[in-house]
Amino acid sequence: MNELHLRVYTNRSELVLPDGTIQYFQEGGMNQAAKIRYKKIAAELSGGYLERQILFCKNFSSNLDFLPLVPAHKHLLDRLVQSVTSEVGKALLALSILQLCIKAIEPEQSIRLHKGSSRATKDFSWCDGISMRFLDKQHITPVLRKYELLSLNADGFMMTRSLAENYPYSSVYKANMKGALSEWISLVEAIEKDEIVSELALRYLISQLLNQADKFRRLAFHTIENLTLFLEATILDKGISLSLILRHINQSDYAARLMEIAMHSLMQAMQEYQAFPNSLLKPLSQMRSANKKHGNIGDIELLEDRQIVEAWDAKYDKSYLRDEIEELSEKLEIHPAVRKAGFVTSLEAERIDELMPRCNEIEEIFGISLEIVTFKEWVELQFDRTLAQETATEQELASAWLIAYTESLAQRRRDIAPIDEPCYQWLLKLNETLTIE
Numbered sequence: 001m002n003e004l005h006l007r008v009y010t011n012r013s014e015l016v017l018p019d020g021t022i023q024y025f026q027e028g029g030m031n032q033a034a035k036i037r038y039k040k041i042a043a044e045l046s047g048g049y050l051e052r053q054i055l056f057c058k059n060f061s062s063n064l065d066f067l068p069l070v071p072a073h074k075h076l077l078d079r080l081v082q083s084v085t086s087e088v089g090k091a092l093l094a095l096s097i098l099q100l101c102i103k104a105i106e107p108e109q110s111i112r113l114h115k116g117s118s119r120a121t122k123d124f125s126w127c128d129g130i131s132m133r134f135l136d137k138q139h140i141t142p143v144l145r146k147y148e149l150l151s152l153n154a155d156g157f158m159m160t161r162s163l164a165e166n167y168p169y170s171s172v173y174k175a176n177m178k179g180a181l182s183e184w185i186s187l188v189e190a191i192e193k194d195e196i197v198s199e200l201a202l203r204y205l206i207s208q209l210l211n212q213a214d215k216f217r218r219l220a221f222h223t224i225e226n227l228t229l230f231l232e233a234t235i236l237d238k239g240i241s242l243s244l245i246l247r248h249i250n251q252s253d254y255a256a257r258l259m260e261i262a263m264h265s266l267m268q269a270m271q272e273y274q275a276f277p278n279s280l281l282k283p284l285s286q287m288r289s290a291n292k293k294h295g296n297i298g299d300i301e302l303l304e305d306r307q308i309v310e311a312w313d314a315k316y317d318k319s320y321l322r323d324e325i326e327e328l329s330e331k332l333e334i335h336p337a338v339r340k341a342g343f344v345t346s347l348e349a350e351r352i353d354e355l356m357p358r359c360n361e362i363e364e365i366f367g368i369s370l371e372i373v374t375f376k377e378w379v380e381l382q383f384d385r386t387l388a389q390e391t392a393t394e395q396e397l398a399s400a401w402l403i404a405y406t407e408s409l410a411q412r413r414r415d416i417a418p419i420d421e422p423c424y425q426w427l428l429k430l431n432e433t434l435t436i437e
Contacts, residue, residue: 089179
C-alpha cells in the first residue's frame with residue numbers, strides 16, 4: 001500500500017491513492033465535457049435546486065428518511081454543523097453544501113476541482129474543473145442567507161483565500177482552513193468514492209441547520225422576554241447598563257466583535273432619541289472591514305450626505321495605537337468631510353504622551369477632532385451628548401441601549417445591525433447574564 005500523496009507538474013496534478021490508483025487532473029481551459037456539466041449544474045442551481053431542497057426539508061420533515069446514512073457519515077455531517085462558531089467553520093460547511101449540490105446534480109463532476117475557466121491563459125483552470133466561486137456567489141450563499149441557515153459574507157464563502165489554492169481538494173490539500181477540516185476531507189473522499197448519497201446528505205445538513213435556526217429563534221424570544229422582565233424590575237442608569245454589557249463582553253468568545261456591537265447599539269439608541277439629528281448612523285459593518293478597501297474609517301460611523309463625518313474604531317485588548325493612528329491619517333486623505341474620529345480601547349491607552357504630538361498634527365492637517373478614550377469614557381461621552389439634547393433621560397437611554405444590544409444579537413435589527421456571525425452562543429450568555437442580574 002502506498003501513502004496517499006499528490007504529484008504536481010507544470011501542466012497537471014496526480015493524486016496517488018493508497019491502493020496505487022492515480023487520479024489525473026490536467027490543467028488548461030475547460031474541455032467540452034466540463035462545459036456541458038457546468039452548464040447543467042448552473043442551470044439547476046439557477047432554477048432553485050438548493051431552495052427546493054430547503055423548502056422540502058422545512059415543509060415535509062416527516063417524509064425525510066435518513067436511515068440510509070451510515071452513522072459514520074452522519075457524524076461527519078453533524079461535526080461540520082457543530083463546529084461553526086462566530087469565527088470558524090462556516091466556509092467549510094457552506095463548501096460541503098455546494099459540493100453535495102454539484103454531485104447530486106451531476107454525479108460525473110469531480111468536486112475536487114474548484115476552478116474552471118474558458119480563459120485558461122489568463123486564469124488558472126483544470127480541464128475538468130468548474131468555477132465553484134461563481135456557483136457559490138450566485139446560487140449558494142444568497143440562498144443560505146435568505147433562509148438564515150448560515151451567516152455568510154455576501155460576497156460568498158469562496159472568497160476565503162484558503163479555499164482557492166491551485167490544488168485539488170483532498171486530504172493532502174495543505175491550506176490552513178479552520179473548522180471541521182478532517183471531517184470535511186473525509187466527506188469529500190466519501191462523496192468521490194460514491195459511498196454516500198449526495199442529495200440525502202445535503203438534506204441531512206439542511207435539516208440540522210433548520211433545527212439550529214428554530215433553536216436560535218426560541219432562544220432569541222426567551223432572551224428578549226428576560227430583558228423585558230429585567231427592565232421592569234430595575235431602575236436603570238448608564239452604570240448598570242455598562243456593567244451588564246461589559247460583563248457579557250468579557251465572558252464571551254470574540255469579545256472584540258461584541259465591543260463593536262455594543263458601541264453600535266448605543267449609537268442606535270442615541271439615533272432613536274435624535275442625539276445627532278443631522279447625521280445618520282451607518283449600518284454595522286462586517287468584522288475587520290474598517291479599512292481603506294471597504295471605504296471605512298472606523299467600526300462606527302455617522303454620515304451626512306453619504307459622507308463620513310464621525311468615526312470611532314473599537315480596539316479590544318489593544319492599548320498602543322501608533323500604527324492605527326498612521327492608518328487613520330491615510331484614510332482621512334480620502335474622506336475630507338470627517339469632523340471627528342477616535343479610537344475606543346478596552347484597556348487604558350499606553351504611551352499616550354508619545355502619541356499626542358502626532359495626533360495634534362493630524363488634527364491640524366485635516367481639521368478634525370481626534371480622540372483616544374476607553375470604552376467607559378466613550379459611553380459617558382455619548383450619554384452626556386444625548387442628555388444635552390434633552391430628548392431622553394439617562395434611564396431611557398440606558399434602557400434603549402440594552403434593548404438595541406439584545407435585539408441586534410437576536411437578529412431582530414438586520415437593517416441597521418446585519419451581524420453575519422452566528423450569535424447563538426453570544427445570546428445564550430446574554431440570557432444567562434440577564435437571569436443572574
